[in-house]
Amino acid sequence: MNLSYRLGTMILTTGLLAASLLPASARAQDAMVNYRSLSPEAAVEVAQTALKSCRDAGYQVAVAIVDRGGNLQALIRDRFAGPHTTDTSYRKAWTSVSFKTDTLSLSKLSESGEAWAIRGVTNALPLGGGLMIQDGEGSLLGGVGVSGAPSGSLDAGCAQVGLDAIADKLAF
Numbered sequence: 001m002n003l004s005y006r007l008g009t010m011i012l013t014t015g016l017l018a019a020s021l022l023p024a025s026a027r028a029q030d031a032m033v034n035y036r037s038l039s040p041e042a043a044v045e046v047a048q049t050a051l052k053s054c055r056d057a058g059y060q061v062a063v064a065i066v067d068r069g070g071n072l073q074a075l076i077r078d079r080f081a082g083p084h085t086t087d088t089s090y091r092k093a094w095t096s097v098s099f100k101t102d103t104l105s106l107s108k109l110s111e112s113g114e115a116w117a118i119r120g121v122t123n124a125l126p127l128g129g130g131l132m133i134q135d136g137e138g139s140l141l142g143g144v145g146v147s148g149a150p151s152g153s154l155d156a157g158c159a160q161v162g163l164d165a166i167a168d169k170l171a172f
Helices: 003-021 024-031 040-056 085-099 103-112 116-120 152-170
Strands: 062-067 072-077 130-134 140-147
Touching: 040 062, 040 072, 040 140, 040 152, 062 085, 062 152, 072 085, 085 103, 085 130, 085 140, 103 116, 103 130, 103 152, 130 152, 140 152
Parallel strands: none
Antiparallel strands: 062 072, 062 140, 130 140
16 A cells, blocks of 8 residues: 555544544534525515505516525415516516525616626526515525516515515514
8 A cells, every 4th residue: 555545544534533523413513504494474474565565556566485595485466467477576586586686786787797697597587676585684584576567676666665564573
């Protein structure tokens, strides 16, 4: 056996021995990740409040809520919202979570050329109306997307009203 092989084996053995001496709880902590998640009830509350805000302003919209991984948690579409609004609202929520920013800002960056490549990412939709949902410490919980108002900034306004409805529940 050559020296580098023996040295590598000795280092590996020493590392395994050291790991085995750690308490089981320390090894388990290294193998797991803990995170907060938005409850289904809170997701529905955001969606219903955002929908009501847009309806009160005269807009027929769809509202989607996704979890921190971009998975759909809630989706609601008003009676006369266009058929495209369900997919568009989901994609706005997904985009805000995926890129960790609001989609109105992302829209401006992509239009100016700074983030032009985002338009080639599957599911990404850099149009206003997608906002991140964060807890009081800034941890990402999910995203909300609204589609159907006459502009992305109006969609974003309704989404913000939905977030404001649960702000006290997310503050720690």
